[in-house]
Amino acid sequence: MSHVVIDLKASLKTFWRDKSTIFWTLAFPTILILLFGAIFSQSSMRYDLYVQNQDLTDGKATYWSDSLITVLNSTNAFNIHMVDASVNGTDYALANRLSSMLIVPSGFNTSANIALYTHGAVTANVTFVYDQSTSSAPVVQSIVMSIIDKLNFELSKGVEYFSIQDLTIAPKRFGFIDFFIPGVIGMTAMTTSIFTSVSISARFKQNGIFHKLATTPLKRYEWILSRTIYNVLISYLGMAVMMLMGMAIFGMKMTLDAVSLLMVAMASLMFTGLGMIIARFVKDPDGADAAANVVTFPMMFLSGTFFQLSQMPQFLQTIAQVLPLTYVSEGLRAAMIFGQAQQAILNTALITALGIASIIVGSLITKWEED
Amino acid sequence: MRHYEGISLGNSIAIEVQELTKRYGELIAVNGISFTVNRGEIFAFLGPNGAGKTTTVEILECLRRPTSGKAYVLGFDITKHQPEIKKRTGVLPQDFYTYERLTVKETIQYYAGMFDSRPDVDELIRLVDLEDKKNVLFRNLSGGLKQRLGIAVALVNDPELVFLDEPSSGLDPKARHGVWHLIDGLHKKGKTVFLTTHYMEEAEILADRVGIIHNGRIVALDSPERLISEHGKRNLLILKKTSPKAVPNIEKLGIKANYDKTTSDVTVHLNHAVAVSEILHTLSNTDIPFGELQLKRSSLEDVFLNLTGVSLGEEESGI
Ligand SMILES: Nc1ncnc2c1ncn2[C@@H]1O[C@H](COP(=O)(O)OP(=O)(O)O)[C@@H](O)[C@H]1O
Ligand SMILES: [Mg+2]
Numbered sequence: 001m002s003h004v005v006i007d008l009k010a011s012l013k014t015f016w017r018d019k020s021t022i023f024w025t026l027a028f029p030t031i032l033i034l035l036f037g038a039i040f041s042q043s044s045m046r047y048d049l050y051v052q053n054q055d056l057t058d059g060k061a062t063y064w065s066d067s068l069i070t071v072l073n074s075t076n077a078f079n080i081h082m083v084d085a086s087v088n089g090t091d092y093a094l095a096n097r098l099s100s101m102l103i104v105p106s107g108f109n110t111s112a113n114i115a116l117y118t119h120g121a122v123t124a125n126v127t128f129v130y131d132q133s134t135s136s137a138p139v140v141q142s143i144v145m146s147i148i149d150k151l152n153f154e155l156s157k158g159v160e161y162f163s164i165q166d167l168t169i170a171p172k173r174f175g176f177i178d179f180f181i182p183g184v185i186g187m188t189a190m191t192t193s194i195f196t197s198v199s200i201s202a203r204f205k206q207n208g209i210f211h212k213l214a215t216t217p218l219k220r221y222e223w224i225l226s227r228t229i230y231n232v233l234i235s236y237l238g239m240a241v242m243m244l245m246g247m248a249i250f251g252m253k254m255t256l257d258a259v260s261l262l263m264v265a266m267a268s269l270m271f272t273g274l275g276m277i278i279a280r281f282v283k284d285p286d287g288a289d290a291a292a293n294v295v296t297f298p299m300m301f302l303s304g305t306f307f308q309l310s311q312m313p314q315f316l317q318t319i320a321q322v323l324p325l326t327y328v329s330e331g332l333r334a335a336m337i338f339g340q341a342q343q344a345i346l347n348t349a350l351i352t353a354l355g356i357a358s359i360i361v362g363s364l365i366t367k368w369e370e371d
Numbered sequence: 372m373r374h375y376e377g378i379s380l381g382n383s384i385a386i387e388v389q390e391l392t393k394r395y396g397e398l399i400a401v402n403g404i405s406f407t408v409n410r411g412e413i414f415a416f417l418g419p420n421g422a423g424k425t426t427t428v429e430i431l432e433c434l435r436r437p438t439s440g441k442a443y444v445l446g447f448d449i450t451k452h453q454p455e456i457k458k459r460t461g462v463l464p465q466d467f468y469t470y471e472r473l474t475v476k477e478t479i480q481y482y483a484g485m486f487d488s489r490p491d492v493d494e495l496i497r498l499v500d501l502e503d504k505k506n507v508l509f510r511n512l513s514g515g516l517k518q519r520l521g522i523a524v525a526l527v528n529d530p531e532l533v534f535l536d537e538p539s540s541g542l543d544p545k546a547r548h549g550v551w552h553l554i555d556g557l558h559k560k561g562k563t564v565f566l567t568t569h570y571m572e573e574a575e576i577l578a579d580r581v582g583i584i585h586n587g588r589i590v591a592l593d594s595p596e597r598l599i600s601e602h603g604k605r606n607l608l609i610l611k612k613t614s615p616k617a618v619p620n621i622e623k624l625g626i627k628a629n630y631d632k633t634t635s636d637v638t639v640h641l642n643h644a645v646a647v648s649e650i651l652h653t654l655s656n657t658d659i660p661f662g663e664l665q666l667k668r669s670s671l672e673d674v675f676l677n678l679t680g681v682s683l684g685e686e687e688s689g690i
Contacts, residue, residue: 002487010470010473211464212468214434215434215457215460215464217458218485
């Protein structure tokens with residue numbers, strides 16, 4: 001274990017003395033955030049909300065269903081798209097690959113009236129259909145829910161029964177920066193881990209450091225452990241810097257919980273292993289950096305770091321579904337911003353599994369000695 | 372011979388190699404070599420690039436696996452007791468390199484930590500004469516200083532046996548002499564040193580015994596003096612700053628001579644001492660001038676040439 005500590009200390013010292021590494025790990029994402037933050041922070045994001053109102057009389061929306069939709073619209077959180085009442089809602093959502101859809105069932109108006117007169121003995125339900133794998137669905141759901149909560153609360157207080165139109169609900173609205181910062185944290189964990197791992201593996205092989213290390217009692221797994229911990233620490237450092245910026249400059253509210261910490265560590269583990277795998281197949285350090293770029297660049301842009309996945313063309317969304325960074329970013333968003341515990345845990349579990357698998361494969365194929 | 376694995380004390384043999392072979396696909400880099408290295412001696416492998424020196428040394432360092440044959444280092448089988456061997460040996464790899472952004476002192480401490488040993492770091496730094504560089508980063512050291520640091524690093528575990536793969540390769544003469552001085556110091560401390568080199572002078576000056584290796588085979592193995600007296604039959608006479616006309620005059624005596632245009636020297640390989648007086652006598656009867664007369668004794672260079680038919684220098688420049 002002492003070997004791990006000694007090697008870790010040496011690599012942290014090296015990090016501190018290498019200004020260009022510090023720049024790429026910290027300054028680059030910082031600049032990115034400031035730049036994108038400044039461009040996009042004015043316009044808060046609107047989500048697409050598909051609504052099917054089945055509660056119609058003579059083809060016209062009933063009072064309560066109409067009121068609900070009006071309230072949803074008035075929050076400015078959504079671009080509302082109405083779906084024809086005659087189609088099957090779930091089928092329609094599937095066929096059109098909607099990430100979510102709100103269905104106001106027929107009888108909603110009656111239920112609402114009964115709910116009102118019985119003070120909640122019966123509730124008027126709406127159905128929220130969504131695709132769990134997308135990032136926007138939970139957000140949309142949480143906004144809709146908060147609006148309905150607010151509506152219920154207002155009504156059950158017994159005052160302002162009819163002032164629904166005036167309801168100025170301030171649902172949790174998310175801006176671009178809320179979306180962006182967790183993405184950049186994930187991205188930094190990726191670039192730091194892959195680049196460090198690839199270039200160190202390739203350079204140490206070429207310049208003979210592995211060779212020298214192999215003549216000492218240092219074990220390969222000790223070295224890999226130390227370098228993985230190093231990558232995790234640097235990813236945490238990036239995370240801390242970006243969170244502080246988000247909070248200090250953009251006034252964000254972010255949660256730092258065990259899940260998000262685990263996610264960053266496991267993402268780092270996964271990309272460290274991936275870096276080792278890449279390094280195994282390149283001849284020299286320059287090739288290694290190029291290969292690392294080939295892997296990280298598409299992931300950066302296709303994993304919903306900069307743009308929401310739902311705003312991208314369908315085929316790119318399909319690609320995003322197989323890129324691990326997508327799950328890192330979405331998991332981090334779910335944990336740090338949207339408070340979607342279930343999605344955060346699911347994504348983290350997936351990345352943990354991938355991380356362990358990738359570090360094991362990476363360790364097995366990394367050689368210090370020639371045959 | 373018996374091998375007391377794990378207990379090497381009292382054994383006078385540091386390395387024993389039997390029929391060692393290493394193939395890389397079709398290429399036979401090391402071809403069935405056998406030799407022993409005694410404790411406390413400086414043993415040199417002398418041979419041109421590609422001879423199989425590094426391959427052999429790295430097999431002994433447990434970095435490469437032999438294709439066949441056996442080898443014991445400090446009594447330990449290299450295929451079975453690698454941790455024991457690594458603990459007790461020090462290695463200066465060919466083209467030593469380490470973390471660019473650690474200082475001399477930090478580098479020594481780092482490797483000491485890897486061996487779980489606590490050497491006197493300042494003493495090691497003094498030994499390799501890097502006291503005024505101890506806070507300089509590795510990347511800012513010159514080639515000779517890097518190499519000296521590499522030797523210090525090879526000593527952090529106070530090894531019984533030190534492997535030095537081309538310790539002075541690529542260094543200028545001054546730096547090279549510094550390294551030689553260091554190696555001589557190790558010898559005086561009673562360490563066993565196995566070094567490889569393609570500089571015959573290095574082997575001749577430092578080594579107690581020299582193995583001449585060519586195309587993966589040991590073509591001769593003995594002390595430099597005996598190698599020279601047995602295989603370096605020819606002494607060399609050099610006539611400095613003379614004219615090409617000296618050549619036909621000397622060759623009339625049935626002795627081969629060569630004229631070098633760039634230096635305008637004539638070199639003569641002598642077979643017996645008598646020839647010198649004959650040559651001088653012949654030349655004194657002509658008006659051929661010459662600046663200076665040098666008599667060079669045979670060196671390992673000639674031994675190599677005699678044994679392999681190629682010169683060390685020629686092969687080297689071909690790489
Ligand atoms: N890993 C390797 N794979 C294939 N061939 C190798 C490898 N290492 C060395 N060789 C070849 O083996 C021969 C001996 O090399 P080496 O032991 O490095 O010689 P030296 O150290 O005497 O210069 C050379 O022809 C070299 O090209
Ligand atoms: Mg070599």
